[in-house]
Amino acid sequence: MAQPLTEPVALGPADAGELLTLQRAAYVTEARLHDDVGLPPLRQTLEELLAELEDPACQAWGVRESGRLVAGVRVHRVDAGTAEVGRLVVAPDRQGNGLGTALLSWAxxxxxxxxxTVRLFTGERSTANLRLYHRLGYRETGRVPAGDYALVYLAKRR
Structure with missing residues (x-):
């Protein structure tokens, strides 16, 4: 069960540096699981993140505890009926406490x-992520090879 969530705040270009730092810290675990230090979230530049946060089709939210950004998520509108969740991240020292579950549900x-329809994807070795997504009603729609592993695509009807 997700813990009570501090009201998420909208994130914008002013938060880009802190969000990028959080993103990189959170994705180190994914890189280890997949033996892939070249994951896009680890290669994303500050300029690319700034452009993403300035895009009107992107909404970004985060959770702060005592001023520190401890979780974040970005949602992109694909079209009027479809949104894609991306970069759901939780600080490594806060993982496993329900923040990701609560923030995804809030988003x-x-x-x-x-x-x-809300879509997202994760690596096939991200068993905790897959459990979370299935628990929240996401169903697998396909897999795409990505080196020595596959990306698992999931969707949820609202």
Whole structure:
């Protein structure tokens, strides 16, 4: 069960440096699981993140504890009926406490009402992520090879 969530705050370009630091820290675990230090979240530049946060189709939210950004998520509108969740990250020292579950659920509740499908993906070795996504109602829609592992694509109807 997710812990009570401090009200997420909107993140924007002013938060980019802190969000990028959190993202890199959180994705080290994924890189180890997949034996792939070249994961896109680890290679993303500050300039690329700034452009993403300035894109009107992107909504970013984060959770702060005592001023520190400890979790973040970005949601991109693909079209009127579809949104993609990306870069759901939790600080390594806060993982396993329900923050990811709570933030993902919160983000789903705050996409526009016209969105009927929410999509996301993760690596096949991310068993904790896959359990979370299945528990929240996401179902696998396909797999795409990515080197020595596959990316698992999932979707949820609202």
């Amino acid at each position: 789903e509740d705050h996409v526009p009402s016209t969105v009927t």
